[in-house]
Structures are given as C-alpha cells and as structure tokens.
Amino acid sequence: MAETTALVLDQSGSENTAPSPDAAKPAQDWPPVLITRETIDLEIERLADLPRPANGRRQVQFVHPSANPDTPGLNPGVRLTMEVLLPREETTPIRHNSTQVNFCIRGRGATIVSGKQIHFNQYDVWNHPSFIPYRHVNDSDDLHVRFTYSNAPLLEMLKVHLVEENPPLGAEVTVVDAPEPTSNRGNSPYGTFPIDDDGALLMPYETLISPPSVESKALHWPWAVVQENIDKLAALGKQYIGRRLYLMYNPMTGRSNGTTPSFFATMTIRPPEIIDRPHRHVSSAINYYFRGSGYSVVEGKRYEWRAGDLMVSAPGWAVHNHASYDEPVYELTVQDQPLHIMMESLLWQESMKAPAAILGSSVGFATNRQAG
Ligand SMILES: [Fe+2]
Incomplete structure (x- = not known):
C-alpha cells in the first residue's frame, strides 16, 4: 500500500480568504429554514405506521439543504433527530461520545440513563451525558415524540464520533472523585508550577492524563x-x-x-x-x-x-x-x-449600534434589569 504523503501549501504573503466580521454573509451559505407543523405531523404519522425497526428507533433527521452530506445537521454542528415510540414500545440500548439535549414534543414516556429513570411529559427537557448507555420507553397509552439535538456532526467532521449499539449491560464510564484542581497528582515530584509572573505554567504528564473529573449527570427540567x-x-x-x-x-x-x-x-x-x-x-x-x-x-x-x-x-x-x-x-x-x-x-x-465582544473572555453585555 502506498504511503500517505502530506501536501505542502505555500501560503507566504497570501491574502486571508475568510470574510471579515462585517463582510460575512452567513445567511447566504446557510439560510434560515422552516419545518412546518404539517411536515412534522406527516412524518410522525409515517414513522408510527412503519413496522417496528429491529432497534426500536423510528426516527428521522431534519437536515439543512446546505449541510455537508458526510456530517448531516440542521445547523453545521447540530443534528436534530425526531423519534417516535408507540405505546409499550422501547428502544434497544445505545451509547455514544456525542452529548444530547432531549425535548418531548408529544405524549410522555421514560428514559433509562445512568441507572436513573427520567419520567418525562410534553415539553420537558433532559440531557444525555457522553458514553453512558440509555434507552427510551413508552409506558403510556399514546404515542410519544421526542426531538434530540446532538453535537454528532462536529464529531463526525473530526472523524471520531463513536457509537455502540447494544453496549454490554452495566457499561459505564468510571467517574472518580474529583481531585483538587491544583493538586500535584501521581508520581511527578514537581507538580504543576509557574515559569513566569504572567501565568504560564508547566504541567506534568500525570496531570495531563488525569484531569480533574466532573460527574456528568442526566438532568431533567420538567x-x-x-x-x-x-x-x-x-x-x-x-x-x-x-x-x-x-x-x-x-x-x-x-x-x-x-x-x-x-x-x-x-x-x-x-x-x-x-x-x-x-x-x-x-x-x-x-x-x-x-x-x-x-x-x-x-x-x-x-x-x-x-x-x-x-x-x-x-x-x-x-x-x-x-x-x-x-x-x-x-x-x-x-x-x-x-x-x-x-x-x-x-x-x-x-x-x-455597538461593537461586538468575545463572550466568555471579554466583558459581556447588560440589559436594563439587574442581574439576579
Ligand atoms: Fe439571537
């Protein structure tokens, strides 16, 4: 097999082709789209009439016409899937390293995730953490419909969206107690230490492979x-x-x-x-x-x-x-x-009428109401 060889692109003095903040025309590349209630209702009916798929997932993706076919999404980094479950149906377990926002648009049901049952009703929101197996159950007498918003397109662009159907029971990501963020962990005798007064530090390998972990829970907003x-x-x-x-x-x-x-x-x-x-x-x-x-x-x-x-x-x-x-x-x-x-x-x-800011690192904006 031929070896893969990287290209060398000479960019010396080349003009930046990315648009300036004022010249960007995002809505030309990715115009707004409306998916009407009628379209959604027709798809719900169609999915409900299908024979049950082997994995139980009666689902469609709503994909923007400008999306890259290799990384389909409704926005470039957001995949929107609609899933229908008939009464008494359930899906087979799955896990993946994408994370999700779930939103019930019709009916009610339950999601079993991380050993926890989330019983949801219409317009409830709940999240799915990464790589924890879950399944959905319709324990009601009516069909239920959920939207799922996933960051899968970005992971697919990075070529690392990992999905496991029917993961082994009990497969869980191990969550350990969070250590002190600045503790000197492992066997490095030096820990993490500053090298100047500005804030530059050196961090040893032991900390690099064991960053402070934070438990990622499935949370429910009824x-x-x-x-x-x-x-x-x-x-x-x-x-x-x-x-x-x-x-x-x-x-x-x-x-x-x-x-x-x-x-x-x-x-x-x-x-x-x-x-x-x-x-x-x-x-x-x-x-x-x-x-x-x-x-x-x-x-x-x-x-x-x-x-x-x-x-x-x-x-x-x-x-x-x-x-x-x-x-x-x-x-x-x-x-x-x-x-x-x-x-x-x-x-x-x-x-x-005012300049833009980079939120999260420069000062943000205020309304005419006091922050609460
Ligand atoms: Fe906005």
Whole structure:
C-alpha cells in the first residue's frame, strides 16, 4: 500500500480568504429554514405506521439543504433527530461520545440513563451525558415524540464520533472523585508550577492524563416547573430590553453556561406584540415554537412562524430579531454557544449600534434589569 504523503501549501504573503466580521454573509451559505407543523405531523404519522425497526428507533433527521452530506445537521454542528415510540414500545440500548439535549414534543414516556429513570411529559427537557448507555420507553397509552439535538456532526467532521449499539449491560464510564484542581497528582515530584509572573505554567504528564473529573449527570427540567418560572418573566414590562428566558443550566458545564458541554437550551416566553432588537452571534440557533405565532427577520428577510413549527432561526453571525403577534409565544431555543465559549470564538453583538465582544473572555453585555 502506498504511503500517505502530506501536501505542502505555500501560503507566504497570501491574502486571508475568510470574510471579515462585517463582510460575512452567513445567511447566504446557510439560510434560515422552516419545518412546518404539517411536515412534522406527516412524518410522525409515517414513522408510527412503519413496522417496528429491529432497534426500536423510528426516527428521522431534519437536515439543512446546505449541510455537508458526510456530517448531516440542521445547523453545521447540530443534528436534530425526531423519534417516535408507540405505546409499550422501547428502544434497544445505545451509547455514544456525542452529548444530547432531549425535548418531548408529544405524549410522555421514560428514559433509562445512568441507572436513573427520567419520567418525562410534553415539553420537558433532559440531557444525555457522553458514553453512558440509555434507552427510551413508552409506558403510556399514546404515542410519544421526542426531538434530540446532538453535537454528532462536529464529531463526525473530526472523524471520531463513536457509537455502540447494544453496549454490554452495566457499561459505564468510571467517574472518580474529583481531585483538587491544583493538586500535584501521581508520581511527578514537581507538580504543576509557574515559569513566569504572567501565568504560564508547566504541567506534568500525570496531570495531563488525569484531569480533574466532573460527574456528568442526566438532568431533567420538567415543563411544569419551567413554565411556572418563565411565566413570571412575562410581567417584565415592554420597556425591558432583554429576553424573557431561562437557560436550563447543567452545573457541570461551569462557566460555559450549557445544558450540555456543547449546547444550551433555553425556554422563552414572548408576551404579545414584543419585538426584539436586532443582534447577532457566532453561535447558531434552532427554535421550536409551541404556543402563539410571530415572525423573524434574518438578514433583512422576513419569516412567519406559528406553534408547532421548527426553524433554523439564526445561522451563525446572521443579524436577526423575532417578534410575537397578539398572543404569548413559548419557544425552546438550542444554540451551540457553550462550545464557542470554550473555543473563545463567541463573537456576540447585542446591538448593531455597538461593537461586538468575545463572550466568555471579554466583558459581556447588560440589559436594563439587574442581574439576579
Ligand atoms: Fe439571537
């Protein structure tokens, strides 16, 4: 077999072909798309009528037409799968090194993950940690439908998305007690130590292969509890310039503000006749609307939506804003923001009249309400 040889590309003095922040036209490469309630309902019916697949997974992916066929997703780094389970059906166990946000759009059921049963109802959200086997059960008399948001496309681009169907029972990632983050572990006599006054350190191999571990749990945000709390935000008057939402925060994601290490999921209430200020961010957004109706303006183009629609509502760095019509709107938003915070790539421009900032390493923005 011929040996693989790397190419050598001379780039001396070559112009950078990546667009500048102001010249980027993200919505041309990845325009918003709307998956209507009718399309979703038809797919649910079709999946429900199929003979049961061997692994129990009656599922479709909603894929953006601009997606790379090798790494299909609804946004470049986000895969959205819809799965249906008939009454009394269950899926076979699976595990993978991608992480997921799960969202029940119809019916109820249970997920068995990490030795724990999560009993979910319509509009509940829960996360799946990496490489822990799980299965879904429909223990109700009606069909249930779930959306799953996964970071699989990015792992596939990196050629390391590892999936195991029917993993051995009891297969678990071993979680050890977290050591002190700065402890000198293992056999290195020197530990981690500074080499200057600026903060540069040297770290030994023993710490490199045993970083401080944080337990990654499956957490559950029941809609009944979330709704009670976001409804209180509706009372903020029209003069409030922020967004009326709660992030379903998983504390293992630390300063990256995630529901998983890659994604956040937020629940928003939009009172009637609220029009957001135009803004943009490098993170991409997918919205699912489940009450009310309204419209979004993305890079100057208007898109109408109503309850039951799923939408790529903000391709990364596209200028956008959303507005509600004459009744309150509820929506779930999933963005790949935590990933960008950890990559130090999260350019965010909260007002088009002010400069952008890199959230997570420069000073962020404020609303006209005190932080709580
Ligand atoms: Fe946004």
